[in-house]
Amino acid sequence: MDAGPDPHAPAPASGAAPRALRIGIGGPVGSGKTALVAALCRSLGGELRLAVVTNDIYTTEDADFLLRNGVLPAERVRAVETGCCPHTAIRDDISANLDAVEDLEASLGPLDLILVESGGDNLTATFSKGLIDKQIFVVDVAGGDKVPRKGGPGVTTADLLVINKTDLAPLVGADLSVMDRDARARRGDLPTIFQSIAEDRGASQVADWIRGELTARLPVAS
Numbered sequence: 001m002d003a004g005p006d007p008h009a010p011a012p013a014s015g016a017a018p019r020a021l022r023i024g025i026g027g028p029v030g031s032g033k034t035a036l037v038a039a040l041c042r043s044l045g046g047e048l049r050l051a052v053v054t055n056d057i058y059t060t061e062d063a064d065f066l067l068r069n070g071v072l073p074a075e076r077v078r079a080v081e082t083g084c085c086p087h088t089a090i091r092d093d094i095s096a097n098l099d100a101v102e103d104l105e106a107s108l109g110p111l112d113l114i115l116v117e118s119g120g121d122n123l124t125a126t127f128s129k130g131l132i133d134k135q136i137f138v139v140d141v142a143g144g145d146k147v148p149r150k151g152g153p154g155v156t157t158a159d160l161l162v163i164n165k166t167d168l169a170p171l172v173g174a175d176l177s178v179m180d181r182d183a184r185a186r187r188g189d190l191p192t193i194f195q196s197i198a199e200d201r202g203a204s205q206v207a208d209w210i211r212g213e214l215t216a217r218l219p220v221a222s
């Protein structure tokens with residue numbers, strides 16, 4: 001489904017990107033998506049006009065976590081209760097998510113970055129290109145070092161693969177070099193980041209990747 005142009009997109013200022021970069025964050029249940037969103041709010045919230053849309057099936061758990069942890073003011077967070085499989089709301093019927101994005105842009109004015117966190121799903125979940133510009137897929141080492149090898153569209157095609165909870169690798173017997181080899185085999189030149197949010201509370205490598213994506217969208221000065 002193609003959502004077409006965004007009617008709420010702010011008029012581009014001279015030298016500025018046309019509208020907020022929308023990044024979808026998906027991945028299996030418990031891999032660390034909300035922890036990543038919170039970390040990115042910590043590292044980027046002071047330098048970018050940032051807002052977040054969370055998706056949960058029956059609750060507003062993830063939005064509540066962000067608010068409880070004070071990583072972003074309440075007016076910058078919207079919670080979508082999907083009431084159905086998480087992938088349906090980010091891939092098939094994206095209207096509730098688009099409404100949330102447009103509502104944020106209408107109430108806050110021009111934004112630089114909107115993070116859309118999917119509800120936890122499985123390795124097949126992907127975002128509609130009508131909803132987001134770039135997709136980050138988060139898996140974690142506690143799921144086993146076989147996960148990248150299993151592939152699926154998230155692992156194989158996401159613009160960025162994040163392998164989270166590296167601090168747990170020795171505890172669960174996960175071999176990071178195997179995960180690295182398999183991720184390269186599945187993804188070719190697409191980037192993969194290994195991280196532990198427990199050890200790097202600002203997810204600095206992912207924040208840097210986002211800064212790079214924002215820079216890449218800026219019009220080339222003539």
Ligand SMILES: Nc1nc2c(ncn2[C@@H]2O[C@H](COP(=O)(O)OP(=O)(O)OP(=O)(O)O)[C@@H](O)[C@H]2O)c(=O)[nH]1
Binds near residue numbers: 033166168199
């Ligand atoms: N040890 C360790 N724990 C982590 C790390 N990142 C997240 N966690 C923990 O893993 C658990 C799940 O993290 P969440 O961020 O809620 O995972 P999620 O992917 O958003 O989960 P759902 O929204 O339920 O799919 C929480 O208890 C986090 O504190 C990490 O790098 N290392």
